[in-house]
Amino acid sequence: MKLPAIKLQTRLTAYLALLHLALAGCATLLLPAQPLLFVGAEALLVASMALGWWLIRCALEPLGYTRRFHDLLQDQQYAARLALPGVTELDALVAMFNGMLSVLHRERLAAGEQQGFLERLLEATPSAVLVFDFDHAISLVNASAASLLGLAAPLGKPLSAWIEGDAAFDGARDERGRARSRDLVRQLDALALGDSRLVVDLDGRRYRAQRSRFFDRGFARHFLIVEDLSAELEDSERATYARLIRVLAHEVNNTVAATGSVLDSLLAYRGQLEESDAGDFVTAIVAVKRRNTSLGEFIDRFTRVVKMPAPELRPTRLQDVVDDILWLNREQCNARGIQLGWSRCDAVAPLQLDVQLIEQALLNIVKNAVEAIDERNARDASAGGAIRVELEDLGERVRLSVFDSGALLGDGAPQRLFAPFVSTKKGGQGIGLMFVREVLGRHGCTYALAPAGPGETRFDIWFPVG
Template identity: 30%
Template structure:
């Protein structure tokens, strides 16, 4: 029962009782009976006016409560001139002002946070209370290579993307650096925040590829320059001494030193090979900026296959072509791109161990794909393929794919190298 109902019921009972009592008490005295009736009527009027004054603040308070329920913080009340009522109105109006200011501040903070997440260079995936994907920013969608709609409301544990499989191994507050495709490096971090008293997780994906590549290049650049300096300082004088000895006929007159002369010549040749070896390394450091011009990828591919044809014939390897009709133009440095494709084809030839292998060249949808039927790439090898000095070959220098990476990165081309099936490994270059 409401308070006002109780009050009205109480007033009615009291005055009915008073009327009944006055009737029995002053029934024989008309004057006193009439006076008592007047008193009861005045009491009723006074009780009604008192009811209005007591109930009005409650009505006002209920209107304010309804406004708060509707989250309408613009509703305010005017003062009435009554002290108690005005105190309540002042407190209510002050509370509404504070709520309106706080709501405005929260909306601004929320808008700023949404803008920050949307424009962040770090990929962010926000999960709901059940670890379903609730929000994903454009950078995360770009890194994962999917549309936002494909991930929303999906359980994160059910997603099969290589990066997200690493996230499943992390607890909140942990992070890990991974290199899933051997090319790009990412830092994954899982953390949480409190929403309405409950914990929710979010995932941050930071692309460290550019920083890692720059750091690697800086390190191996210093190593190569130091090695080249020491080798040149040693090989030059030694070769000069041996060449002078070979040209001094007086040293060999009357002696049968042909074996020694041959050994000196072999040593000189070995020194020259060492110089060539160091020049290959120096190419990584001295790679000039790309001089971009219009280049026909189809024509460039045909030129490289003619150059590498004899090497392929030695292992009975066949070149197959599925090239786009007509010219396929891109903006690139022709010499650098030719060197990159030569290295890719050379690796493909060396990866084919049996005879009658096939290397296929495909140009379609603004990309070039070079596939081979070689032995493929293991999971252990894939994470280190483009690392400097790493090679799967016994006598490899580990600079072929590193040079390819440097050339393609300088051009701004995306690329991938992976084994699709046991007898199909593809190197794909995306030109834009």
């Protein structure tokens, strides 16, 4: 911008100088004998030269302001203002420039505030957000997405880099966690533009994933939003389950009570029967009463989950709770040839727990492990079995792990076993793990059930500290 202005000023100055030199030469040739006229002509030429120079400067002064305005824009100094020169024409031009700078400054502040708000919103949202550049490589990953997918150094790479195995996952993840992340990345990468669908990871957790786009400098860029629906769907299932059980309990309990009363009345007729018939009659009535009582107990087991009281938290040593549970199961494990192992960690401080609820939940977990080993031994009597419990202090959390050699999870998602009425055991009612889920959820615990290797299942529970 500066070079053209200087060239224009030079050309105008050269033109003015050449013109007046030509006129001075003409005066020298035409007026050599008239000194007064010659001097007057020369004086007039000097005055014309000065006036022309002044007019050139005035005419080129707006270019100087334009140059300064350009420099302010280039340096992004939108808060600066140009001083008014005091000339009517230039004042209007400078006022227009200052107005443009003021508008740009306000827009810059608004854009910065919106950008800052958007960045804070993306970091605070529990939904995972991934933004891609024009080549479909990742350009932004918020904290939730980093935690969910565990992609190592994701910026500048497409999602397919983790599907093919070239890119690394978070080093803190084990093989199971990396397989879960890779499967989730594969499902997200296959999502078409505009699609919104439910995706399920290897642990059975459910997510709503949506791929959409926005325009940047006139070109489309894609982004992914992944929302964890597991807790919401579990709450919905829990509410549906509770309503169903209340209806069933009401009808069954009424029927059981009425049936029990009728059966007690029927027993009064025993004395009116022949001795040969009385025995069979009483046996049949007692069998029906026993079945009636079992039906009542069956429905009570379901209602206990629905009517579970709020936990009464007290400082409790988890080590002592595990000691008691293993002692209670020692005899039956010895009778079945199941070895019990316990890696106790005395460094773990007391936790805020409801002892009765946690004991019942852990008893259910150990009971499931024993039954899984029994079922496996029924197919292979030489298999034996082992249950191992480990406690580890992780700083902000405490992890309790229960390993068993039953290995009955199969290929399905383990998380589905925590849903109502779902069980892998013959005759299972799907109550135990649902009860465990409720107890752990009310204690703020997270948990995972997954294969731990060939022929082994692992149940991990993470207890919050403090």
